[in-house]
Amino acid sequence: MRSLVAAPLLVGAYGVARVIDGLDGSRGPGPAWTVGHLFFLAALVLFVWIFGRLRTMAGGGVTATAGYAAGLAGALALAAQFTIDIVVGFLSADHDAMGPHFDAVKAIPGVEPVVYTVVPLLFYVGMVTLVARLAVLRRVPWWSPALVLVQAVLPMASKDLIPLGAALLLLAFVPLMRVRPARPVALARSPF
Template identity: 60%
Template sequence: MNSRTAFIAAPLLVLAYGVIRILDGLDGSRGPGLAWTTGHLAFIAALLLFVQIFWQMRRMAGRNVLSTVSAVAGTAGIVALLAQFGIDLVVGFMAADHAGMGVLFDRVQDVPGVSIAVYDGAPFLFYLGQLALVVQLAAVRRVRMWTPVLVLIDLVLPFADKDLIPVGAVFLLISFVPLARQAAATTVRPAVALA
């Protein structure tokens, strides 16, 4: 998938995850079932696209040490989130009901190191890396100064209430549209130069 498409598809997949998550909770509990699985698969697909996005943002920021560290940190956060969502999927498949999921989650989180590596620590690198890259792009005037604000809103809203994930995804989509245009422009330039 090209970078331009990734910048648009990732926020849309996060939006899908957020909406599916809300729908899954309408009966008073989330998972297991089709909505749980579908929502998690949408977010996993978004995370995989964010790997490409982070490294494209690194290129756009100038491939310096700071942008490289930010992309590496963000990618490490993606790995942690992929592990978290993978665990969620496995638990969803193994449990007969929501209560059974809770028991399985407790077992997983009781394993030493899992909590910090998969839930309470490393996943935050995804958010920090993403924000750092967008701030760097604003500093080198590759994006407008309001872009990091929109990304920050997207990152903060789920911490206030996870039902705000779709709203945050819309802010992310708005902030990523200019990046998608720039990614397309950087893809076209080498082809023109070679012609």
């Protein structure tokens, strides 16, 4: 399960690139902006696979499927967000020129909640749900979902904490590397 290692490392690489990008007092456009965003997009591809695997490890069922669906929706929204960021970076001569491009994108009805504020949060809701489900099934220790939750909340305090969050996520994923898929959850049979 190399993806369980690679995805957090790519998120950490994004966080480091983001810190480096901000050393001059502004973020984007430029190589650190673009490379960092590409790292995160690569991580999202791996997370889509990871979410499917976690759903299987949890044996399917309503909770695991809901977590998978939420995670997938959030990953798609984040992929759209990061793709827009890259395109805006390429279209802009400097940081100040990025603002009008972002304003134009966000002015499109529905883009703000779908791509920037509401739906991206489902990525983290899905991830926490899937790992928590495995903890309820006693397939991973209680601290795995706790660390996943902490890493999801850390960037709200400061996005400069993304590398620390990525390290916590990697630690949270260690027990997952030993989990085998569970048997599918059986649906109740009707007596009729």
